[in-house]
Amino acid sequence: MQAPFPSAHDAPALTAHHRGFSLLTEDGEYLTLSAPELRSRLDSMPCPLVVHAPSFARKLDLPPPGQPSPWLDLLELFTFVYPARTAAPTPRGLALALGLEEEQIGRAEADLLPTLVEIMLTELARQKNGPLGDMLAALTVRLAQAGWPWAGTVAETLGLPDKLDGKGNLPEDALQPGDALRVWRVLPKWEDVAPRPPPASHPITPAEARTRLRTLLGEGSESRAGQADFASVSTAAFEPRTHRGNPAVVLAEAGTGTGKTLGYIAPASVWAQRNGGSVWISTYTRHLQRQIEQETHRLFPDDATRRHHVVLRKGRENYLCLLNMEDAVNSAASRPAGVTIALSMLALWTRATADGDLLGGDLPGWFGDLYGQGSVSGVADRRGECIHGACPHYQRCFVEHTVRRAREADLVIANHALVMAQAAYAQAAMSDDAEDTEEDATPSRYVFDEGHHLADAADGAFSAELSGLEAAELRRWLLGAEGRRSRARGLKRRLDDLVVGFPRLEAPLDAALMAAHALPAPGWSARLAETDSSESGPPEPPPIEDPDGFLPATPALPEPVLENPTESFLRLLRQQVLARSEDRRQTHQYGALECDLHPLIPDLTEAGQTLARALSRIAEPLRTLAERLQARLQDDADSLDSVTRGRIEAMVRGLRRRAITRLDAWTSMLDALDQPPLADTTPTHIHFIRLDRRQQQRPGEHDVGLHRHWLDPTIPFAAVMAMPAQGMLITSATLRDQSDTQNRQDEPETEETERAWEAAEARTGANHFPSPAIRASLTSPFDYARQTRTFIITDVDHASIADLAAAYRTLFEASGGGGLGLFTAISRLRGVHSRIAPALEDQGLPLYAQHVDAMDNATLVDIFRTEEHACLLGTDAMRDGVDVPGNALRLVVFERVPWPRPDILHRERRIHLSGGDTTGYDDRIARLRLRQAFGRLIRSQSDKGVFVLLDRRTPSRLLSAFPPGAEVRRMGLADAAREIRAFL
Structure with a gap:
């Protein structure tokens, strides 16, 4: 086998550092280049070794490399050799994952990469005679056909050239490339065991x-x-x-x-x-x-x-769905070569994974960045698609394995x-x-x-949401994909042999499916937007409401149907929220618009009553169907095999959880339309209307709906x-x-x-x-007076993104990296990142950011923990649950006081749950959030760190959020930067 790429043994190597880029040429010459110099040499350079090609391309201001990558990305080799292991996607992180010591890693420049390749190829050579040896060989053939740049080197390591015939095929008795992708055939099956007895009640001392x-x-x-x-x-x-x-x-x-x-x-x-x-x-x-x-x-x-x-x-949506994997493999021949590469890596991971967890498990968080986010989302167990016992892979399903293991754990x-x-x-x-x-x-x-x-x-x-997306998703669960490219099966197809031939079951099923056409039809979002002639610009094209990753959906054309009761209701909700939002200019901005449900605009009550009747015509036959399916378990107990019984039980659960419970909640919400809240009473629930905006590059509406929340959700x-x-x-x-x-x-x-x-x-x-x-x-065991410093900056206009960015840059430079920047708004985080990332990179302080870098939060934290001089920007998810002990985190900068979001929910809870002290209610929330943020700073007795709040308006009554000994001082940015340098 000969791949159209040079051997990795002869390839140049590239890394980025604060002086520019480090290049180890194929002749062994070591160079330091600027970004323009490196870009000018790339076209004439043999396929180079890099770590994390998409990130490397961004550093060069180049477009994402795509698949197959034009570079030899060591992370791709890592996923092939170590398919269920994670590593921070940097040269240092990869070296640590491969067992190198700090003195061997050094400054992690270009000369390190050939060493890492040799370690991985040595391990690959050891594996060729192991339990996955046949699979590795078969997938290498398929990857070579797809143009994977590592294929030649991997084939040589596995000794493949000697095994192939003149046409490059494996012997007939060997595992073939197509069969290697069909991993669902060889995964272990779960077997039911006797129910676990109830636990005893012996106390412990x-x-x-x-x-x-x-x-x-x-x-x-x-x-x-x-x-x-x-x-x-x-x-x-x-x-x-x-x-x-x-x-x-x-x-x-x-x-x-x-x-x-x-x-x-x-x-x-x-x-x-x-x-x-x-x-x-x-x-x-x-x-x-x-x-x-x-x-x-x-x-x-x-x-x-x-x-x-x-x-x-x-939840199920975190796990690999084997049926989705099968569909993706079956369609791979008609898809770009990059799909085959991604599926090959997923197949290896599927054989090696502990539990099939795609998100936060043993699949690296950077997998989607390398192979496309659709490579992960396309095989996930997506909401509403699981057919449970009817699935041919049910007994090999990762979710079902995990459920059964949990019963005995x-x-x-x-x-x-x-x-x-x-x-x-x-x-x-x-x-x-x-x-x-x-x-x-x-x-x-x-x-x-x-x-x-x-x-x-x-x-x-415990909240409920009657929205376009929720209602359309229920329609899809009941009726299926309705002509779009998707494997979403409707309820009739999922039930098929359980119902066919049983008139008592067929009748309520048919009635429910006929009534389900009252839910929003494909293209509903575009039809709602077209009703407002005051919107500027052409109407938004129909959204692709069912993206399937490897099986892309086809935009559905708006249906010329009779007035749909759900769409009529949603249209009036949209009209009310647009009419009553405080600032009409917000309608073209990202985010959400809200308004109170009462008082209602004309026709909304009648539309709600009409919709309630339509929903009952779906719910009642479904309830009857569930009851009759349940009765069949007793009536046909002597003839039902265990697989069929399991399918019936799963379907009854699905009908109740996915449809009946939701429809009942919606009907209850519609009943509240003509029950406005009484004055001087404390409500049990809060009802409001929300119009959501797309958080994507193309602005437009995303969803509109009626929301119901408990006033006190802990009840x-x-x-x-x-x-x-x-x-x-x-x-x-x-x-x-x-x-x-x-x-x-x-x-x-x-x-x-x-x-x-x-x-x-x-x-x-x-x-x-x-x-x-x-x-x-x-109590905390830390000496905060000795281990920390806390500053409130008094001369930064936090309303100015430019000033805010300058402050973050100054503070991160003062600490020499190791800085965690926290934000209360994603837009401000992105604005700061775009302004300071190049300057920090030039000084050897790489900057990563949630909502910017295409990696999950756990991977970003792994990078931050591994790269001692890196900085990280994040929002709420980085404020909680992040444990980074040691010098890797030595500075926390909070953009502003984390006041609660002033929406309708907060307004009502503030009124009714504050005991009359509304200011104190807001203060308590802000203080607790500040405490959580401060808690990221010191994680061990040897840590030292600085906490900075960039909000000069911070009231003194919030300062009790900080622990005893953490003296809070107000000063200018330049003075704070000098003290940070001296302290750290």
């Missing part, structure tokens, strides 16, 4: 928790003040419940650096092993999910043992939204008296880390958790709105401390459980 903690920490680990106390206090969440619906609740604030993760893993693991049950550990961010999973390596060092005892659970690491959804579904099944089996046996013990976000998660989990959270939970630990470093956390539970509480605890209980929902929560406060 603080002494046992402390003993397990010492075991986890091991010899020579850093001793953290308060960690053992935290483990002891946490055992109260595992006490046996004394009354039904009355779980033991422990509310524990553990200051930054306490070591709370191992502090709760210790008692949780003891309880799970003693009682034969599962403890669900729930987080708000993916960052923390991954960190907790890494900590469990201390508990179960052996990978196979840990896989049995620890499971990480996410000791620790399940999930997220708040999933936990709430599971509990809500279990409660609904009990209230309906339905014999519905849940995906997971409902656990009885929970740990909610990042507990300060429980209200946010509950707000999303439904407590309601759904009260029955299944026998005990729960709610913990965070920022539960209370006060900086003095030195009041231990054995010290007298002041009135101020009591108010702070009461507010924390209200924010987490702990006050809605029958018994009062057990309170605990553990």
Whole structure:
């Protein structure tokens, strides 16, 4: 096999550094070039070695290289040789992932890259006789046909030229390239086991928790003040419940650096092993999910043992769908060569992955940047498409594997939204008296880390949205793709043999599908926009509402149909929000417009009633269908095989979760149209209209809808958790709105401390459980007076992007990198990034940014952690759950006071939940966010760092957000920069 590319052994190598670009020529000459000089040489240069080609192209102001890449990207070789390992996508990050020591890496310039290639090729040569050797050979043939630049070097390493016939084909008895892509044929199948018995209720003692903690920490680990106390206090969440619906609740604030993760893993693991049950550990961010999973390596060092005892659970949309993968492989021949390259890498990853998690798992976060974002989204388990038991790959499905492993695990690491959804579904099944089996046996013990976000998660989990996108998505789930290129199967096709030949089932199904045409038809968004003649410019073309990654959708033409009741209702919603938005000029800006639902414009009530009747004509036959399918499980119990029973159970769940529950919520919202809120009363729900704008290059409308939120979302959270939970630990470093956390539970509480605890209980929902929560406060072990400096800059106009950018550049230069810049708005982040990135790069301070770089947040944090002089810009997701100890993070710069967004939701909660102190309500939110941001700075006893707030209007009443010893000083930018240089 001969690829049209030079061997990697003879290729030049390129890296970027602050002096420009480092070039190691094919003759061994070492040069430093500027960007113009390098660009002028690229066309005549043999295919060079680079790391992260898209990022390298951006540094040269070149367009993305695409696939197949014109360069030999070491990350592509890495994904081939190590398909389920991650690495920071920089020369240093790759070197560390390959096991090199710092002294071997040096300054990570061009001469390092040939060494990294040799390491990977040596490993590849070792693998050619291993279990995946045949697959590697077959995929190399396919990759060579697609023009992959590494194909020649890889083929030589695998010894392929000697195995191929004269036409470049593998022997007939060898694994063929097409079969190598069809990985779903060889993945292991799950097998059902007997249901796990209910757990026992034996308590655990603080002494046992402390003993397990010492075991986890091991010899020579850093001793953290308060960690053992935290483990002891946490055992109260595992006490046996004394009354039904009355779980033991422990509310524990553990200051930054306490070591709370191992502090709760210790008692949780003891309880799970003693009682034969599962403890669900729930987080708000993916960052923390991954960190907790890494900590469990201390508990179960052996990978196979840990896989049995620890499971990480996410929503379905995070996982690879084998049916989508099959569709992509089958259509690859008609697609560009880059699709084949991406699918080959995904096939290798699919054979090696631990759990099929595409987002935040063991697929590198830069995979989409290399091979196109569609390469990942096109094979994901997209919402509403799963056909469960009807899928030919059902018994090999990664999601189903994970669900079944979670039933037997000791620790399940999930997220708040999933936990709430599971509990809500279990409660609904009990209230309906339905014999519905849940995906997971409902656990009885929970740990909610990042507990300060429980209200946010509950707000999303228990809200309802009657919008164009939601309604159109339901139509697609019921009717299928309706002529567009998509594998989305309608309900009739998913049910097929379960219903055909059973008139009692066919009749309600046909009735529901006929009624589903009342939902928005393809092209609805364009038709709504066309109704407003005051909009300037031509109407927006119909959006591609169903992009399928490898199977691109075809824009649907607007249907010349009769007046659609959902579209009529949406049109009136849009009319009302445009009429009542405060600033009509905003209608061409990104973001959202909102208005109150009441008072209604003319015709909206009537349109809502018409829509409610149309929705009931969908919901009632679906309800009948679900009931009759459920009855078939009993009526035909003697003839149904286990596969068919599983399909029926899954379909009944799907009908209730995906359609009936949603339709009932929408009908309830429409009933509220003629029920305006009464004056001087506290509402249970908040209703408002929102018009969303596209956050993309082409401006235009994205969606319009009626929204309903709980005034206090922790009420439904407590309601759904009260029955299944026998005990729960709610913990965070920022539960209370006060900086003095030195009041231990054995010290007298002041009135101020009591108010702070009461507010924390209200924010987490702990006050809605029958018994009062057990309170605990553990102090941070850090000496903030010695380890930190805190400044408020007084001479920067934070309303000016130019001034703001100059301030960030000055501060990042003063710290020599290691800076985390936090923003309250994406547009301001992008504006600052575009202004300062080149100047910082010139000084050897590479700048990365969320919402700018095409990598997930975990990968950006990995780069930031690896590259000691890098800087990172981010928004809320970087403010929480990011753990970067050491010198890699030594400066946090916050763009402005993080006041709550002044929208309708906040307005109503501020009025009704503030106790009359509306200013104090806003202040508490801002102080807690400042505390969270400050908490990123110091993660170990040896850290030093500076916190800077670029808002000269910061009121002094917010400064209690900072911990004791962190003196806050106001000064000009130049003075602060000098002090930062001296301190660091």
